[in-house]
Amino acid sequence: MTAPTSTEQSGRTAKLIDGKAMAAQMTTEIRQQVEQLVEQGHELPGLAVVLVGNDPASEVYVKNKAIQTHRAGMKSFMQMMPESTSQEELLALIKELNENPKVDGILVQLPLPPQIDAATVTNAIHPDKDVDGLGEVNTGRLALGMNNGIVPCTPLGCLKLLQSVHKDMTGLHAVIIGASNLVGRPMAQLLLRENCTVTVAHIHTREIEKIAREADILVVATGKAGLVKGSWIKPGATVIDVGITRIQTPEGKSRLVGDVVFEDACQVAGHITPVPGGVGPMTIACLLHNTFLTASRHKVNPAD
Numbered sequence: 001m002t003a004p005t006s007t008e009q010s011g012r013t014a015k016l017i018d019g020k021a022m023a024a025q026m027t028t029e030i031r032q033q034v035e036q037l038v039e040q041g042h043e044l045p046g047l048a049v050v051l052v053g054n055d056p057a058s059e060v061y062v063k064n065k066a067i068q069t070h071r072a073g074m075k076s077f078m079q080m081m082p083e084s085t086s087q088e089e090l091l092a093l094i095k096e097l098n099e100n101p102k103v104d105g106i107l108v109q110l111p112l113p114p115q116i117d118a119a120t121v122t123n124a125i126h127p128d129k130d131v132d133g134l135g136e137v138n139t140g141r142l143a144l145g146m147n148n149g150i151v152p153c154t155p156l157g158c159l160k161l162l163q164s165v166h167k168d169m170t171g172l173h174a175v176i177i178g179a180s181n182l183v184g185r186p187m188a189q190l191l192l193r194e195n196c197t198v199t200v201a202h203i204h205t206r207e208i209e210k211i212a213r214e215a216d217i218l219v220v221a222t223g224k225a226g227l228v229k230g231s232w233i234k235p236g237a238t239v240i241d242v243g244i245t246r247i248q249t250p251e252g253k254s255r256l257v258g259d260v261v262f263e264d265a266c267q268v269a270g271h272i273t274p275v276p277g278g279v280g281p282m283t284i285a286c287l288l289h290n291t292f293l294t295a296s297r298h299k300v301n302p303a304d
């Protein structure tokens with residue numbers, strides 16, 4: 001890459017990390033693996049997605065997951081439940097899905113209505129069908145550095161995006177902004193496993209801008225649109241933007257933005273993921289990957 005000269009006006013220096021293309025490639029590979037499994041006489045892998053309530057954004061995501069599941073040649077089971085569903089009713093459904101041999105993976109779309117405790121529900125999913133990797137067993141395996149667990153989809157997608165830029169992350173300083181169970185914490189575990197020096201910054205962190213600027217790898221997962229400005233980024237850093245917020249434009253339309261001010265960050269970063277087209281599609285591709293993984297374990301090595 002040639003360095004931009006001072007005469008270049010809006011010299012976008014950052015290279016885009018194309019999550020959409022990587023996800024499409026992964027989906028094609030999974031489809032081929034599914035075909036091999038079927039040729040060996042096994043049934044199609046099946047993914048059950050449970051949606052409670054009718055949040056329009058969640059409905060879009062869940063439908064998208066079903067479309068991608070079919071694209072990978074796998075079976076999808078959609079379970080829509082009303083907003084008023086009790087925790088007992090949801091737990092009863094999960095028990096049924098745990099026992100159903102056609103179901104290899106179970107995902108309960110978050111967030112859940114207030115009468116339902118997300119942790120209780122997540123832990124009710126059998127660890128071998130926990131394709132979100134959010135239950136205690138798979139969380140524990142990741143924390144212990146074991147490689148027989150299921151890794152949560154979004155952090156796994158972020159890792160694959162990072163690996164497309166960095167062959168070896170040993171010794172790099174990775175700063176993660178956001179400490180959620182869904183993204184920040186498992187991301188920290190994965191980057192530790194890659195021999196990074198890991199800092200997790202969160203809502204109580206002091207001098208967060210200064211810490212962010214020390215990052216060779218900056219993963220932002222706060223859900224706060226435009227939190228990270230260009231000035232927060234070390235020149236040449238790799239930036240992974242996990243946030244997705246739908247905002248209204250002055251023209252009365254809506255568009256998706258990330259947690260990073262994209263245009264500004266492009267002037268400073270070395271590599272950056274766009275929103276949309278970055279982490280989102282990789283999250284779904286990793287869900288398909290996890291479903292294929294659990295299906296192979298159920299079907300090919302049922303004793304393991």
Ligand SMILES: Nc1nc(=O)c2c([nH]1)NC[C@@H]1CN(c3ccc(C(=O)N[C@@H](CCC(=O)O)C(=O)O)cc3)C=[N+]21
Pocket residue numbers: 060061064107108109110111132153154244256275276277278279280281283284
């Ligand atoms: N149990 C559970 N597991 C999840 O993995 C989970 C969840 N609950 N609840 C909600 C979040 C959100 N999430 C997304 C996945 C894909 C896109 C995605 O494909 N985004 C596209 C744009 C989609 C659009 O146009 O709206 C993109 O970024 O290019 C976005 C968001 C998974 N989540």
